[in-house]
Amino acid sequence: MQTGGFQHHPLMRRTLAFSCLFITGLWVSNFAMYFTRMGLAPSSVVDYYRGSEADFKPPRSAASMLETSHGHLAMMALVMLLLTHLAIFAPYSEATRRRLITAGFSAALLDEGSGWLVRFAHPGFAWLKIGSFFALQAVTAALLGTLAAFLWHAAREERRSLPRRSV
Numbered sequence: 001m002q003t004g005g006f007q008h009h010p011l012m013r014r015t016l017a018f019s020c021l022f023i024t025g026l027w028v029s030n031f032a033m034y035f036t037r038m039g040l041a042p043s044s045v046v047d048y049y050r051g052s053e054a055d056f057k058p059p060r061s062a063a064s065m066l067e068t069s070h071g072h073l074a075m076m077a078l079v080m081l082l083l084t085h086l087a088i089f090a091p092y093s094e095a096t097r098r099r100l101i102t103a104g105f106s107a108a109l110l111d112e113g114s115g116w117l118v119r120f121a122h123p124g125f126a127w128l129k130i131g132s133f134f135a136l137q138a139v140t141a142a143l144l145g146t147l148a149a150f151l152w153h154a155a156r157e158e159r160r161s162l163p164r165r166s167v
Helices: 010-037 042-050 062-087 094-120 123-161
Strands: none
Touching (some): 062 123, 094 123
């Protein structure tokens, strides 16, 4: 991996392409899940986490949030590990790669933690929840775009290097 030899291995590119497809599905479903529960208004975030008497919604319990966080933390660690690890090999400057890695993990952590802050610290953290959700989605899209461009470029280079068959 360190020398970039995986770029020329078609099975590795196939594996990465399918991973990219699944993570894109995760990305799309993340939008859908967010907007089925909350909206862009901070009050919708507060109502989701702290409950709403007007809508007869109870506040989220610590136990249910812990169960959700348990799965999310593991999943986001693996997704960010995969995507940022591959971004290390992208033709970006060292500073850009550092920013992508830091932004990916930070946005994922803030997205998960901000719900806890809204629920148990202060409703004012609703803005952080909205912002970190969109930051996570943007960074994930950028990392997925980087991976997709890499896969497309590597496959194109391989096709160029193959001898042409005469008919």
